[in-house]
Amino acid sequence: MLALAAPAHAQAPASGPSLQSLVAQVNIPYETFTLPNGLRVIVHTDRKAPVVAASIWYHIGSKNEPRGKTGFAHLFEHMMFYGSENAPGAFFGRLEEIGATDWNGTTWFDRTNYFQTVPTGALDRILFLESDRMGHLLGAVTQEKLDNQRGVVQNEKRMGENEPGGLVEYAELAALLPEGHPYRHSTIGSMADLNSASLEDVKNWFREHYGPNNAVLVLAGDIDLATAKTKVTKFFGDIPKGPVTTRPAVPIPTLAAPVEKVMKDRVAQTRLSREWTAPGAVDQESNTLDLALDIIGGLGSSRLYDALVRKEAVAVGVSANLQQQENLSFVEINARVKPGVDAALVGKRMDEIIAQFLKDGPTADEVRRAATTALAARVKGLEQVGGFGGKAVALAEGAVYSNDPAEYKRDLQTIASATPASVLAVARKWLGRPVFKLTLEPGERSAADQALAGNDTAAVEAKAVTAPASTTPPATATRQQPAVGQVADLQFPAIERTTLSNGMKVVFAKRTTVPVVRVAVGFDAGNAADDHAKLGTHALMVSMLDEGTTTRSSAQIAEDEERLGATIQASGGMDNTAVSLSALKSNLAPSLDLFADIVRNPAFAPAEVERLRATQMARIAAEMTQPQSIALRMLPPMIYGSQHPYGIPFTGSGTPQGTKAVTRDDLVAFHAKWIRPDNGTIFVVGDTSLAEMKPLLESRFGTWKAAASPKGVKAFAAPTAVTGEKIVLIDKPQSPQSMIIGGEVLPVKGSDDPLALTTANDVIGGSATSRLISNLRETKGWAYYAGTSVQTVKDRMPFMVIAPVQTDKTGPAIAEARKDLTSWLGTSGTTQDEAGRAIRSSVLSLPGSFETGSDLMGALMRIEQFGRPDDYYVKLPARYRAMTPATMDAAARAAINPKVLTWIVVGDAAKVKPQLDTLGIPVEVVGAAPATPATPAAAPVATTPATAPARK
Structure with missing residues (x-):
């Protein structure tokens, strides 16, 4: 009998680059200056594209919130998006009309930030807008806005809690941190505290924490120091210094003894977690600990993945990560148990593998591979000037947390200099302490776990009323918004x-x-x-x-x-x-x-x-x-x-x-x-x-030969289903929110290049200022986001409406969406202002849309996939500018028919069905969705329809 040879590994193990050579490649030159009012400004010049990232970080977050005021930092982040004294109205529309890309605002334990990348010609406009909401906001803050954004934030909270495992964060914070610890409450806050926020409370929060001396502004991109000084002084120089924000003491607590907790939720698999607190971003030990976690469970070659997933096949996934905050980090090591496997066995193996690591430590090869992966990711991330992880973020985070924009260099040097001994020492120090073990298993949520969220349903529903008209007189504008300068059309590279x-x-x-x-x-x-x-x-x-x-x-x-x-x-x-x-x-x-x-x-x-x-x-x-x-x-x-x-x-x-x-x-x-x-x-x-x-x-x-059999062909000639409007209600008990998605198949193919249709979609639901989100979020306060999408696929495209809304507004939300669609496609078509905003946004955002290599790669692949000419993107500006409201309306009316939408509603049927029965649409109720579906289901053209960007 022939012996079977072990699989040959023809290639020798790959040889990686020098770690110090990778560190040398991560360089973000910058210059700084500080205004007399305390505003620190960091300037990084990068002329690769005619865009500038403007990122402003306020050193204020949820850890600064006193008892009874949880959620204030995040609530105020929302408030600052809704107009200032000299720029009334939502900030979103002003960003879109100047072609901003990579824009958003987020709040976390330690900071609140706002960021956007804009064409160079729009820099004056964005500096004006940012300075106006820093120095000229309170006159535009009204009770009506507060009530509306309170509702939006509460729906954001419901949306997170509606997900499987949506209550876990509350349990983790309660277990790991003692009462009174600044990081113990979640950034989203409690419903009761959000409801108790008065207009004066909110205004005082702003007065105390949002002065220029508590902020860092980073300008990165097509700009230099001299220009930055002139412009920033012009727009921010007259803002008075604010009070000094008190920084709370943030101890890193250690549990007195191991703690175990079991939670139940509508999850598909049991999830096991091992958790500790650890040093924050200001401590270099956190970077060394991060390498240890990569080796334990973060990399594709990690100890836990290799043992539990590859070899023993008792888990379907593992992870290990360090969630860094300024003064404290959270360590979380997870395993998702394979169905049918004893969770206790998997937990025992997790603990054994972690203990073995803490006993013997990593190998030199493991440390090098983890360090190379981390450093290479930094090199690749340098393309982007702004966004969530670009160069502006690296500079701002260092300045805010460590008072040094170049802190990233120390971080990288720590990673490159790590040794098996240093990694083991830090891992033993922080993972050798008593652990919090959390088991999340399938089942019904308990009343005790639901109480962790701090929700008072009766109080919240009592607040969920239409806000009264504001009695606060509008502020008188005292500053003139600057015009947008010349913006060059996209310079697409030669193909x-x-x-x-x-x-x-x-x-x-x-x-x-x-x-x-x-x-x-x-x-x-x-x-x-x-x-x-x-x-x-x-x-x-x-x-x-x-x-x-x-x-x-x-x-x-x-x-x-x-x-x-x-x-x-x-x-x-x-x-x-x-x-x-x-x-x-x-x-x-x-x-x-x-x-x-x-x-x-x-x-x-x-x-x-x-x-x-x-x-x-x-x-x-x-x-x-x-x-x-x-x-x-x-x-x-x-x-x-x-x-x-x-x-x-x-x-x-x-x-x-x-x-x-x-x-x-x-x-x-x-x-x-x-x-x-x-x-x-x-x-x-x-x-x-x-x-x-x-x-x-x-x-x-070049030597690759195709198989002799013919290549595959898709059967696009198959007929689509043609039905009238209907609602399918999928019962999901205990849901604090309903997920609404409506859809239909359009008589338009992506290969037709339906530019007018996709641009028209921005008006009804594809932009942050669209009619649908303006109605359901901004006017009604029923949803955190809502929108529509026209998915560009090769054959007939789907049109979808999406709106996760609070449970008691499910029926009314569908009614409003139908009304908005019908009106837009009928007598209230696209206005000149709406068309102009959509066109300007599309044209001005093009230079920032291809900033990275991955952006450019996506464009090349779309050109090939849809059979478009190589100069497709170069000619887009002229095509956009030729559009009119009439051409946009004609494209939409020829394609979209609200009367054939199929609506899927996932929510608590007992609370939702009576609302749906009033709509005059046939309703079919499907039982609670099983964890393992027994009937054919579905998978997306895109899992995230075009909607307003989410914010933390």
Whole structure:
């Protein structure tokens, strides 16, 4: 008998870059100045695009809130978005009309920040707006605005609590921190405290904490120090200094003894957590501890993942992370128990693995891989000047927390200098203390756990009334809003093309901002290529690609990625399957070796198939506990019909029956049918050239031969379901909120390039100032967000309405949405002002929309997917400017028909159905959604419809 050889690992372990060389690549030059009123300003010049990121951080957060005033910092963040004395009205519209991108505002324990990236010509306008709400706000703060935003915040709170596990944060804070600790209450606050907030309370909160001396302003991008000084002095110089904010003492408590708690909720799998407090961002030990957590459970090669998920198959997922605050961090190590496995056994193994790590410590290779991964992520993140994680954030966070904008350099040096001994010492110090063990298991929420949220339903509902008209006279404007200067049209990089010897097309665009090269191989497949007899085949195949090749195991793939500082991901949209690589330029060749192996040579090892099948089943079960996912699974077969390629779960995960039925042979056949050179295109963006890339790609992909069998074809000719308007109510007891999603199939294809229709959608529900969100959020206060989306897919596109609303307003919210749609499509069409705002926003935001290599990569792939010309984006401004309200209305009226919408409502049927019965629409009630669905469900064109950006 022939002996079976162990799988060959033909390639030697990847050799990574020098850690110090990575540190040297992370550099954000800056200059600073301080105004006489105390405003600190940081300027970073980056001329790659005609945009400037303006990020202002106030050193005030929920830890500063006194007893009885919880939620004030977050509530005031909302208030500051709703007009100032010289700029009345919502801030959102003013941002959109100047083409702002990456904009938002957030509140956390230690800070409140507002950020946006704007065209250079709009910098004066944004500085005026930011300075006006810093120095000229209170005259515009009215009781009416307070009552409205109180309702919005309470709906944001309901939305979070409506998710499975939505009460866990309250239990964690209560267990880990003693009474009176500044971090013990959640940033969202309690309903009772939010209700008790008076207008004078709110105004005093602003007076005490939002002065220029408690803020840092970062300007990053197309600007220099001299210009910044002139402009910032002009707009902020006259604002008086405010009081000094008192900083509370923040001890890092240690539990006297281990604490265990069991919670129940409508979760699909039991989740086990091990939690501690730890040092905050101001302590370098937090960075070393973060490396330890990556090695324990954060990386693809981590101890917990390798043992519990790969080898023992008792968990379907693990994680380990450090949530850093200024003065304190939270350590959380999690495992999601595989259905059918004893949770106590998994918990015992978790504890053993953590204990073994604390006994023996990490290897030198583990420390190096964790450090390389962390440092490479920083290098890749330097492209963006603003947003949630760009250069402005790094500078602001260092200035606010450590009084040093260059604090990021110390952080990186700590990571690069870590050793097994230093990592072990810090891990023992902080993880060797008594632990909080939390078990979240399926079941009904207890009254005690619900009480942790601090909700008083009667008090909240008593407040939920239409706010009276404000009796506060409007403030008299004393400052003139500056005009927007000249804004250059988008300068889209040249697109170059070539073809490999096997016929594979290569599309290239140069981007030299950071020493990174991105490569993606896109295939005409996607969720729409899924086997309807075995829905879930595509998702399982995609998940298997980086879980083992014919020469590398899944563990070896993870380790090689980490050593190289590379990131490889396989993903599927509705029409497209892609495998992407983000590589450091210095490691491009070996990264491409790994990448090509993953694309071309998946092993589909039987043991790995079963492991990933269990993970996918768990994913489906989890989706059936999440309100939005439940709706997105149910809706597509109802509007498209079960035979159309899009008539499948919009989450992309397939069905339980289909996932169970998939065999290894099915996966091999699917790969041969769809993931093949004659069905794919290679895209490259980065710090290289086409001449340099072609031989590298030729040697790795040029020899790839397609299977002899024909490639796949999608059956788009299948008829869609045609029905009248109806409501399907999915009962989800104990829901504090209802998820509403309505949908229909449009007689328009994405390949038609329906620009007028997608722009028109901004008016009704696709922008932060659209009619629907203005009604349900700003006027009624019933929802945290609401909107509509026209999903651009290759064939017939879906139109969707989404509105998570408080339970007692479910029926009225649908009525309002129908009224808004009908009015807009009828006698109250798009106004000149609405059209102008949508057009200006679309044109002015283009330069900021392609700031990063990943943005540019997405554009190249869309050009290819929809058969658009290479100058498509260059010509967009002229096409937008040619639009009129009439052309936008004509496009919308020809496509959207509110009378055929299918409405999915996920909520508490006992409370919701009486409301729905008054609407005159047939209502079908479906029983409570099971954790493991028994009927075919659905997976998205996009899981997040276009709505106003969420805020913490």
